[in-house]
Amino acid sequence: FYRVYVEDPSRVRLRGMATVRSNIMAVNTLAELLKTTLGPRGMDKIVVETSGEWFITNDGTTILRNIDVRHPAAQLLVKAAEAQDGEVGDGTTSVVILAAELLNRADRLLQLKLHPNIIIKGYKHALDIALKRMRELAKPASLDNLEILKKICETSLSNKTLGFAKKHMIKIAVDAFLHIIEQREGKIYVDKENILVVKKPGKSLRESLLVEGLILDKGVAHPLMPKRINDAKIALISSPLKIEKAWYQKTEIVVKSMTDIKQILDEENRFLRENIVEKLLKIGANVVLCGDAICEGVQYLLAKAKIMAVKRVGISDLWRLTKATGGKLVASLKELTEADLGKAQLVEEVKIGPDKLLFIKGCPRAKSVSILLRAGSRRQLDEAERAFNDAIMNLITLTDEMKYVPGGGAIEMALASIIRREVSNYQGKEQMAIMAFADSLEAIPRILAENSGLDSVKILMKLRSLHEKGEHHYGVEAISKRIMDMFKAGIIEPLKLKEQILKSAFEIVSTLLRIDEIFTGLEFFEELPKPEEKDVPPASESKKK
Structure with a gap:
């Protein structure tokens, strides 16, 4: 050395x-x-x-x-x-x-x-x-043999600190895996991105559950909106829902009295009602999931029309919803048609501890599922998520070579x-x-x-x-x-x-x-070569002369 x-x-x-x-x-x-x-x-x-x-x-x-x-x-x-x-x-x-x-x-x-x-x-x-x-x-191995799937999960979780919740977590992992399996051209295809994991501290791991659909870490946009919708028709929109101000941006508005202000506000409400709320009611939508902001005026009008709305939904969640509900994500409300609406048996806001979550259940094309993990602390939740990821990845790996x-x-x-x-x-x-x-x-x-x-x-x-x-x-x-x-x-x-x-x-x-x-380092020369002629003075001395 x-x-x-x-x-x-x-x-x-x-x-x-x-x-x-x-x-x-x-x-x-x-x-x-x-x-x-x-x-x-x-x-x-x-x-x-x-x-x-x-x-x-x-x-x-x-x-x-x-x-x-x-x-x-x-x-x-x-x-x-x-x-x-x-x-x-x-x-x-x-x-x-x-x-x-x-x-x-x-x-x-x-x-x-x-x-x-x-x-x-x-x-x-x-x-x-x-x-x-x-x-x-x-x-x-066979996907119909649930015992083999459970044993593979149990082996992967054998060194995880899940306590008495291990069997419960194995069941959730196997059920989630079976829900996201697809057959494409005679081959098994599994996309792990179709599983959404939501972590909320409180209670124990045995309270964790699988939802055939999605769980959004969001509550409804307005307190007067309905908290539960059966037979939901879901509109998926990526753009904000607010008033288009282009119609008066180049117009000078002169306000002479409070009556004029009331007329302007009434006109805004009429515009919002006709172009947003009535459009949604006409195509039968009773749930709106928006990827951007929803202005307060629209929130109030939607609440009066008994339409549930959620704002600032993540784009990845919106894409998962398209797979689960069968709906289509549109860039603008103007493009939305009845055929673009997704479907779910139930959309419900549920309070978990201090937080509010939106459960979307009973989706007809539930190729996306959600796991709600519960545990006493954040560190336990993180470890449980790692354990669940190992179990799911072992099952996905099995599909590559069914042995x-x-x-x-x-x-x-x-x-x-x-x-x-x-x-x-x-x-x-x-x-x-x-x-x-x-x-x-x-x-x-x-x-x-x-x-x-x-x-x-x-x-x-x-x-x-x-x-x-x-x-x-x-x-x-x-x-x-x-x-x-x-x-x-x-x-x-x-x-x-x-x-x-x-x-x-x-x-x-x-x-x-x-x-x-x-x-290690940028220069690898041990020492520079010396000049052969000894009587040649150094460069520093020749400059002095």
Whole structure:
């Protein structure tokens, strides 16, 4: 390990093994931070933000996003973990642990004078074996099998602090998932944006509920408006509802008495009534959701006409409403027709604590649903939202490849056993890298055992014995602290999730192993070349003469 300084000691240049070990050290730091959070008996972390705010979580992505990471290798790992979370919504902790283990094994091979490209090639062979055999070990899933969907959610929520509300949250997640599924050209399509999560502190998580439609964090615009509308005909408008002043902007108005003022106000009210209220009544609209302001005059007239109105609705909520109600979002009231109206069985204002929410229920095309999360504090709400996101993303990931594999480290042990058996099909030094990949996979069940307070060496020996006999479904059941058949225990994960974990870890490791030099600073020259002719005076002296 050596450093080459360039004039300023803050400008550092690392070469050769120093580069590799610097990268490995950075990745190991993150892995040590996250590995205790893995599994149902994983520990939580308190993360203190720069603003002084803090929260408790064991979600790998959330932890990585909120810590100050400066080393380039560690930053690369954080970006890869965020990409993993965006792609499948889970597995970031496993990616970091597996990447660190692969790099540590690679470090030992580098000390034995194996070239990084040979290690990468061996790892690639092992990855190909793992991906192929994992598909063979996977079992098919069906959207009609609710038990499988619930077990996948339960596995993803096993390390979340949801208490007695876990089963209730699983039911909400599965119901929401089934509501937003679409069939397009014979393929399953699921858009997570069709699920709106509204968080309100108070009561407990068991009071959370699913609404087949939308929940708007808004109340009605005027206190005299109706608070409940059955058989709602909903107008969705993005422009403001107010008087058009163009008709008198270039006109000089002379007011001589209070009667003249009353006439002007009466004329404004007549204009608003004829051009806004009567237009809405004519096409049958009894609910107006506006993306901009509604002037007070229009609010009063709408209230007199028994029309419910909500102002300043977010544009994303308006688009969700078009999917749920079947209505059309129009830019101006002039464009609105009866065919553009959305429909809902019920639109109701509900008071939740000090806040007012608008519930839009019984939508005929409810491809959008809303989840109202309740909890005792904001921090509990945030953690519940992260848990719900993990559960939904696991279900969406399942639709990409309708297969699932055993969890609890069972699939990793199975792949390690299979790779060791097939390593004889390859020749040369690549065999050492393939074996290192197999050994690295065992880090997942080992850490699960350690976090559960078990003897990891004994657990690994027992699991190896079982998997050598072909019992590839056995893994660590952390709650009961036993080795069990994961399929029977209901601990299962989507195939696509496990594939993505292996691919992400391999990509990070192959990228870092190809780096043989790190430059810190803008200048990399150790020292400037000296002039060959010694009798030539320096430039400063020649100027003085």
